[in-house]
Amino acid sequence: MQIAVVLYDRFTALDAVGPYETLGRLPDSETVFVAERTGPVRTDTGNLALVADRTLADVPSPDIVVVPGGPGQLPHMENPALLDWLRAADATSTWTTSVCTGSLLLAAAGLLRGRRATCHWLALDHLRGFGAEPTGDRVVVDGKYVTAAGVSSGIDMGLTLLGTIAGDEHAQAVQLLTEYDPQPPYDAGSPEKAPAHLVAEFRTASRFSLT
């Protein structure tokens, strides 16, 4: 199987690396990082670049498409080169997936119409404008479309899909090798659990920071 992870300027690194490190351990698979142009692609902080080894045109029909999110997703919601590639790749993909605001790119390409889907909590409602049905679940599977919530949720999505494709035992082996036994020092990872004033502050600023 060929897994294509799509990069674009100002994506969020962990959105891409979470699925890469889990789903990318699928047996007999090849993971390729793709972008409009090959070469380094800067993340949202500007402090890191991941390398796109192939262009979108080089990889026309991956079996699995992974679209990360990040503040850089906004201009690409009207980028015909990327949206056309997503539609074409989706026409032959076995799974089309996203992390964080990557689902807004799938939605903008018209791929989530009538589908249940998720997104970063701050941008979740935007899915509705594209005919998708937003849900607050961390990983949402609707047919071949697998969307994950914000940033770190791509790890859970990757393991979930890995288990579906390669079986529970293989996914457990990858969980064990990546020692994914999370012990966050706080319980503030969702808007239901975090201090209410933090949630309110981010909601006020969200349209500028994330979408």
Added chain:
Amino acid sequence: MQIAVVLYDRFTALDAVGPYETLGRLPDSETVFVAERTGPVRTDTGNLALVADRTLADVPSPDIVVVPGGPGQLPHMENPALLDWLRAADATSTWTTSVCTGSLLLAAAGLLRGRRATCHWLALDHLRGFGAEPTGDRVVVDGKYVTAAGVSSGIDMGLTLLGTIAGDEHAQAVQLLTEYDPQPPYDAGSPEKAPAHLVAEFRTASRFSLT
């Protein structure tokens, strides 16, 4: 504060990206990815490269040192260029940290002698050979040395150190923005929790795959 994340051939991507995405959100900080040479550095799978923007020599005295692990760590345990840099950087650092087998590089540089420390579960016992005291905890703080267990534990380490430096509320805000509310589909992330036969199989093969 300057945060230096050290890259080397065949490191594990999530080891580096977990702390980058959490600790790297420290206010008034700069995160720099460093390596012996600037340019793309390939990860352990060969399918991804992260870019080192600066050489080790360019960044002689970071406030925080982050050393990821990965199978590529083994040859560097006898690489004087890297070990000398680690010793020199540690002489002035505020925090010296590692993820996964990155702690073996700190140990090989002589920095963990007499210290409690952790490592990937498959390589934990190797710490003892360098005078460190291995512990199975996910994040271990001993003075200014903060070591994390395997791969994904760098996220917990990053949030823990972020909270120590910038305060609980800032760390909670970063946890909320990265939506780090883990919901793994299995409970197999440590040798105590995973199916026993998987643990046994990896222990048999471990000296070839990880250290």
